[in-house]
Amino acid sequence: MVTENTEPRLAAVVRHLFPAFAGLPLGPLLTLSLRSLAGRQPRLFDRLGEHRTACYFIDPIDLAFAFAVVPDGERSIVRVVRKNEAAASSVLIRGPILTLLSVLDGTLDGDALFFSRIISISGRTEAVLALRNTIEDAELRPADLLGLRGALARLADTGILGALSVMRQMADRNSRRKAPEA
Amino acid sequence: MTSGRMELVCPAGTPATLRAAVQAGADAVYCGFRDETNARNFPGLNFSAAELAEGVRYAHDHGSKVMVAINTFARVNDVDLWKKAADTAAECGANAIIAADIAVLDHVAKNHGPTRLHLSVQAAAATPEAIGFYASRFGVRRVVLPRVLSVQEITALNRLIDVETEAFVFGGLCVMIEGRCYLSSYATGKSPNLNGVCSPPEMVTYDDEANSTVARLSGFTIDRYEPGEPVGYPTLCKGRFTASGKTSYLFEDPVSLNAGGMIAGLKAAGVTALKIEGRQRGRGYVTEVVRAFRKAVDAVEQGGDAIEIDRILAGQSEGARQTAGAYNKKWR
Amino acid sequence: MSGIALTLGPVFFHWSPDRLSDFYRRIADEAPIDRVHVGEVVCGKRMPFSDPAWPEIIERLERAGKQVVLSTLAAPATVRERRSVEDLCTDERLVEVNDVTALPSRSGKPFVTGPFLNVYNEASAQYLIELGAQTICPPVELSLAAVGGMAGACPGAEFEVFVFGRLPLALSGRCYHARIHGLHKDSCQFTCEKDPDGLAVETLDDQPFLAVNGVQTLSNQMQAFCPAPTDLTSKGVGRIRLSPHTCDMVEVAKTYKSLLDGIEDPKGARFVLSCLDLPGSLVDGYFHGKPGRRTLTEK
Numbered sequence: 060m061v062t063e064n065t066e067p068r069l070a071a072v073v074r075h076l077f078p079a080f081a082g083l084p085l086g087p088l089l090t091l092s093l094r095s096l097a098g099r100q101p102r103l104f105d106r107l108g109e110h111r112t113a114c115y116f117i118d119p120i121d122l123a124f125a126f127a128v129v130p131d132g133e134r135s136i137v138r139v140v141r142k143n144e145a146a147a148s149s150v151l152i153r154g155p156i157l158t159l160l161s162v163l164d165g166t167l168d169g170d171a172l173f174f175s176r177i178i179s180i181s182g183r184t185e186a187v188l189a190l191r192n193t194i195e196d197a198e199l200r201p202a203d204l205l206g207l208r209g210a211l212a213r214l215a216d217t218g219i220l221g222a223l224s225v226m227r228q229m230a231d232r233n234s235r236r237k238a239p240e241a
Numbered sequence: 242m243t244s245g246r247m248e249l250v251c252p253a254g255t256p257a258t259l260r261a262a263v264q265a266g267a268d269a270v271y272c273g274f275r276d277e278t279n280a281r282n283f284p285g286l287n288f289s290a291a292e293l294a295e296g297v298r299y300a301h302d303h304g305s306k307v308m309v310a311i312n313t314f315a316r317v318n319d320v321d322l323w324k325k326a327a328d329t330a331a332e333c334g335a336n337a338i339i340a341a342d343i344a345v346l347d348h349v350a351k352n353h354g355p356t357r358l359h360l361s362v363q364a365a366a367a368t369p370e371a372i373g374f375y376a377s378r379f380g381v382r383r384v385v386l387p388r389v390l391s392v393q394e395i396t397a398l399n400r401l402i403d404v405e406t407e408a409f410v411f412g413g414l415c416v417m418i419e420g421r422c423y424l425s426s427y428a429t430g431k432s433p434n435l436n437g438v439c440s441p442p443e444m445v446t447y448d449d450e451a452n453s454t455v456a457r458l459s460g461f462t463i464d465r466y467e468p469g470e471p472v473g474y475p476t477l478c479k480g481r482f483t484a485s486g487k488t489s490y491l492f493e494d495p496v497s498l499n500a501g502g503m504i505a506g507l508k509a510a511g512v513t514a515l516k517i518e519g520r521q522r523g524r525g526y527v528t529e530v531v532r533a534f535r536k537a538v539d540a541v542e543q544g545g546d547a548i549e550i551d552r553i554l555a556g557q558s559e560g561a562r563q564t565a566g567a568y569n570k571k572w573r
Numbered sequence: 574m575s576g577i578a579l580t581l582g583p584v585f586f587h588w589s590p591d592r593l594s595d596f597y598r599r600i601a602d603e604a605p606i607d608r609v610h611v612g613e614v615v616c617g618k619r620m621p622f623s624d625p626a627w628p629e630i631i632e633r634l635e636r637a638g639k640q641v642v643l644s645t646l647a648a649p650a651t652v653r654e655r656r657s658v659e660d661l662c663t664d665e666r667l668v669e670v671n672d673v674t675a676l677p678s679r680s681g682k683p684f685v686t687g688p689f690l691n692v693y694n695e696a697s698a699q700y701l702i703e704l705g706a707q708t709i710c711p712p713v714e715l716s717l718a719a720v721g722g723m724a725g726a727c728p729g730a731e732f733e734v735f736v737f738g739r740l741p742l743a744l745s746g747r748c749y750h751a752r753i754h755g756l757h758k759d760s761c762q763f764t765c766e767k768d769p770d771g772l773a774v775e776t777l778d779d780q781p782f783l784a785v786n787g788v789q790t791l792s793n794q795m796q797a798f799c800p801a802p803t804d805l806t807s808k809g810v811g812r813i814r815l816s817p818h819t820c821d822m823v824e825v826a827k828t829y830k831s832l833l834d835g836i837e838d839p840k841g842a843r844f845v846l847s848c849l850d851l852p853g854s855l856v857d858g859y860f861h862g863k864p865g866r867r868t869l870t871e872k
Contacts, residue, residue: 105289106285110284110285174472176469176472185443188284189284195257195258315696317715317718317719317722320694342693342697343697344700369655370674370676370677375673387746388746389747390650390746421691423743424742426714426864427714427865428865430863462778481777483775484772487753571757
C-alpha cells in the first residue's frame with residue numbers, strides 16, 4: 060500500500076504550508092477571510108443566489124475535523140466541527156483535502172471528481188451545483204482566501220500552489236504505480 | 242456551404258470560462274443569461290448583462306466572437322422577458338443570437354437587423370424545408386444541426402440550403418430530438434423548453450442502499466451503482482430501464498459525444514462551424530477540450546491525417562465512454 | 574351543452590391496415606366525435622403498410638359526417654418522407670402540421686398545429702395563425718393556465734388540449750424497438766407492430782415509467798384529464814383531443830361526450846375511464862402545472 064509512506068509526508072507538507080495557523084483558531088480565521096473576500100468581490104457571491112444561506116458541511120477525509128460553511132457574503136460563517144455534526148447541513152461534501160483544494164483553485168474539475176467518486180456529495184444537489192459554479196467563476200488564488208495582497212499574496216500563491224502541485228504529483232505518481240501496465 | 246476555415250464554437254457558463262475558452266483558441270464563445278431564457282439554466286451559472294458586456298469586450302479584444310443563446314421557448318404572457326434578453330444581447334455587442342422560438346426569432350429579425358441570427362438546435366430543423374422557412378422568414382444565417390443527422394445526410398442537406406451549418410462535435414449528447422422532449426417535465430415538472438433545465442439538480446438524490454448507490458430523479462430510479470463504481474448524473478435518457486424483460490440502457494448508454502475523428506468529414510460535408518457542448522462544465526475542462534480541438538481543427542485545415550487528429554484528441558475521454566452519435570448511421 | 578368539440582388524434586402506433594380499417598369503421602359508425610385525424614405521424618418507414626388503407630378509411634369517415642384531418646410526420650427526414658409531407662399539404666382537407674417542414678407548403682392554407690410543434694406562447698401562436706393555423710393543439714407539457722393565456726390573446730384560432738392517452742413525450746433519430754431487439758433502425762423488422770399501445774418501460778425498481786413506440790417515447794401512464802366543461806370554456810379551450818389506444822375508444826368518446834354535455838360529472842367520467850382496459854394508470858399533472866406523471870384530480 061502506497062498510502063502508508065505518503066500520508067505522513069503529506070501531513071508534514073500541509074503543516075509546513077500553514078505555519079501561520081499554528082495556535083490560531085481556524086474557524087474564525089477562515090470566517091474573516093471569507094467575509095473580507097466578500098467585501099472585495101461582492102459579485103462573486105451573487106452567483107450563489109438563494110443558496111448563500113445554505114450550510115455546506117465539508118469533510119476532508121484525511122483530516123481529523125470538518126468545516127461547516129455558510130457562504131453568505133459578508134455574513135459568511137466557517138466553523139471547524141466534528142465529523143459527526145453533519146446532520147444539520149444542507150449539503151455534505153467529502154473528499155481528500157488536496158483534491159478539495161484543487162477544486163477550489165480550479166486545477167481539477169469538480170464534475171469529473173464527483174463522477175469518479177473521489178469526491179462524494181449528498182444533500183441538496185442544486186446547492187452543490189451553485190457552489191461549484193461560483194467557485195469556477197471566482198478564479199480563487201490561495202491569497203484571496205487568506206486576504207493577502209501585493210508581494211505577500213504572490214509569495215503565498217506561488218508557495219501554496221507550488222506545494223499543492225508537488226503534492227499532487229506525488230499522489231499521482233503513487234496512484235500510477237498502482238495502475239496496471241497497459 | 243463554405244470553403245473557408247472552420248469556426249470553433251465553445252461553451253462558457255461563467256465569465257472566467259469565457260476568458261479561458263478565448264485563451265485556449267475559441268473562434269467564438271456562446272453563453273446565456275442567468276435566467277430561464279437559455280437552455281442551461283443551472284444554479285450559479287451564466288451571465289448578468291454587465292458580465293456579458295465585459296465578456297464581449299474581452300472576446301473582441303482577443304479576436305473572438307460572442308454568441309448569446311436565448312434558446313428556450315418564451316412563457317405565455319412573459320414573452321417580454323425573452324425579447325428583453327435579445328435586446329440586452331444586442332446592446333452588449335453580441336455577434337449573434339441563438340434562438341429557437343418563433344416569437345424570439347421574429348423579434349430579433351424585426352428589431353436587431355445587424356445582429357446575426359442563428360437557429361438553435363432546440364428548434365430541431367433537419368430538413369431543407371424547415372431550414373428554408375427559418376431563413377426566409379427571419380433571415381437566419383446559420384443552423385445548429387440536430388444531433389440526428391449522419392455525415393452523409395449533412396452533406397446532402399448542405400447542397401440544398403443556402404445558410405451556414407454548425408455541428409456538435411464534443412460533449413453531452415441528447416438522444417432525443419432537441420426541443421421536442423418532455424421526459425424531464427413528465428418526471429419533475431421542469432424541462433428544457435419550459436425552464437432551460439433537463440433532469441434538474443434539485444430533484445436528484447443519491448441514496449445509499451444495501452450494497453449499491455441509487456441515483457433517482459424525482460423518485461424514479463434512473464441507475465444503480467456498485468460500491469466504488471463511477472456514478473453518473475441521473476439524466477433521464479441515460480438511465481437503465483427494463484422493457485420486454487430485459488434491463489439495459491434502453492435509450493442511450495452513459496456516453497458522451499466525440500466526433501473528433503469526423504472533423505475532416507464534416508468539413509467535406511460543408512459544415513461551417515464546429516460546436517463543443519458544456520456550458521455547465523468548469524474552466525479547466527473547457528480549456529483542455531478547446532485547446533485540443535483547436536489543434537485538431539488546425540491540423541485538419543492543414544490537411545493532417547486521421548492518425549494525427551486521433552493523437553491530438555486522445556486525452557479527451559475523461560474515462561467516460563464516447564460515441565460518434567448519429568454522425569455514424571449505425572447509431573440509429 | 575358546452576360547445577366544446579371532440580377530436581380523435583392520429584394513431585401513434587404501428588397498427589396493421591386491417592386493424593386500422595376495423596378501428597375507423599367503428600369510430601365512423603358509433604363514436605360521438607366530429608373530427609378525426611388520420612395518417613402516420615411517428616415513423617415514415619411504416620407508411621408503405623398503412624398508405625393503401627387510408628383512402629377507404631377517409632371515405633368511410635366522411636360518409637359518416639366526420640371532418641377528416643390529414644396528419645403529417647412529426648420528424649420527416651428522408652426524401653420520400655419529405656415528399657409525403659408536401660403532398661399531404663396540397664390536399665383541400667384540413668392538414669395537421671407536426672413539424673416546421675410542412676409550413677412552407679401549407680402557409681396560406683388552413684391547418685392544425687399538432688402537439689409536436691413548439692407553440693409555447695401567444696406571440697408564436699399569433700405568427701402561426703397569420704400563416705393559416707385554425708386549431709392549435711399545444712405541446713402536452715403546457716398547463717391549462719398557459720393554454721388559456723394563449724387562447725385569451727389569440728381569438729383568431731381554436732385551442733385544443735390533449736386529454737386522453739399515453740402522452741407523446743419525445744422523438745428520436747434512434748428506434749428503441751429496434752435497439753431492444755438488437756437491430757438497427759434501417760433494418761428494424763417492424764417489431765413495433767407487436768406493441769399496439771407501445772412497449773412498457775419500467776425502472777430498476779419496477780416503477781412503471783415510460784413506453785416506447787419505435788422512435789417515439791410516451792408516458793407509461795394514461796393522460797385522463799376530466800375537467801368540468803366550464804374549466805375548459807373559461808380558459809378559451811374549444812376542443813379536446815383523444816389519442817387512440819386498443820381500449821374501447823368508442824366508450825372513451827362517449828364518456829367525454831357525456832362529460833362535455835354535463836350528463837356525467839368529472840368524478841364519474843374518470844371512474845368510467847378507469848374501468849376500461851388501459852395500458853397504464855391515470856394521470857393529469859401537466860394541466861395543473863405539475864409533473865405530468867402526477868394525478869391531481871381525486872378519483
